[in-house]
Amino acid sequence: AYKRFSELLPKEERENACSARVPKSQILTLPELRANPFQHRICRVFSTSDSGDDSMSFEDFLDMLSVFSDSATSDIKSHYAFRIFDFDDDGTLDRKDLEKLVNCLTGQGKESQLSNAEMEQLIRNILEESDIDKDGTINLSEFQHVVSRSPDFTRYGGLQR
Numbered sequence: 001a002y003k004r005f006s007e008l009l010p011k012e013e014r015e016n017a018c019s020a021r022v023p024k025s026q027i028l029t030l031p032e033l034r035a036n037p038f039q040h041r042i043c044r045v046f047s048t049s050d051s052g053d054d055s056m057s058f059e060d061f062l063d064m065l066s067v068f069s070d071s072a073t074s075d076i077k078s079h080y081a082f083r084i085f086d087f088d089d090d091g092t093l094d095r096k097d098l099e100k101l102v103n104c105l106t107g108q109g110k111e112s113q114l115s116n117a118e119m120e121q122l123i124r125n126i127l128e129e130s131d132i133d134k135d136g137t138i139n140l141s142e143f144q145h146v147v148s149r150s151p152d153f154t155r156y157g158g159l160q161r
Contacts, residue, residue, distance in 0.1 A: 008029070021056060082143045085143075102119060102123070
């Protein structure tokens with residue numbers, strides 16, 4: 001992990017890789033993130049940058065790799081997936097988060113975008129299946145409950161090499 005992290009740094013900064021921060025633009029060149037529709041959210045969630053530039057320290061990078069490794073538990077994976085899908089960082093998945101989530105998964109192009117009626121029906125179905133307390137949002141425990149019934153989540157929920 002240290003070698004991969006230091007390779008993302010300019011040559012002159014590699015000596016002090018432990019204290020350096022890799023810019024988001026470099027993190028996004030990783031093969032695991034290059035085609036991931038959530039690449040920007042992943043950087044946002046794992047970055048501890050005070051400036052909001054989504055750069056990563058070695059510790060941030062290590063956290064990201066650990067969460068997406070095969071050895072991470074489904075609880076850890078689902079916790080971070082929830083944070084990645086919570087686009088407005090308010091601790092719940094509401095209709096706007098779900099719409100952004102669906103758009104990320106289906107692509108932003110006109111030909112792949114769902115109609116308003118299809119989007120509304122899909123969000124209604126997701127909430128019907130997942131919103132246990134019927135408050136119109138999905139909280140972390142509701143999300144983890146749904147994920148626990150999906151064995152594919154842990155298998156495919158990671159960054160694939």
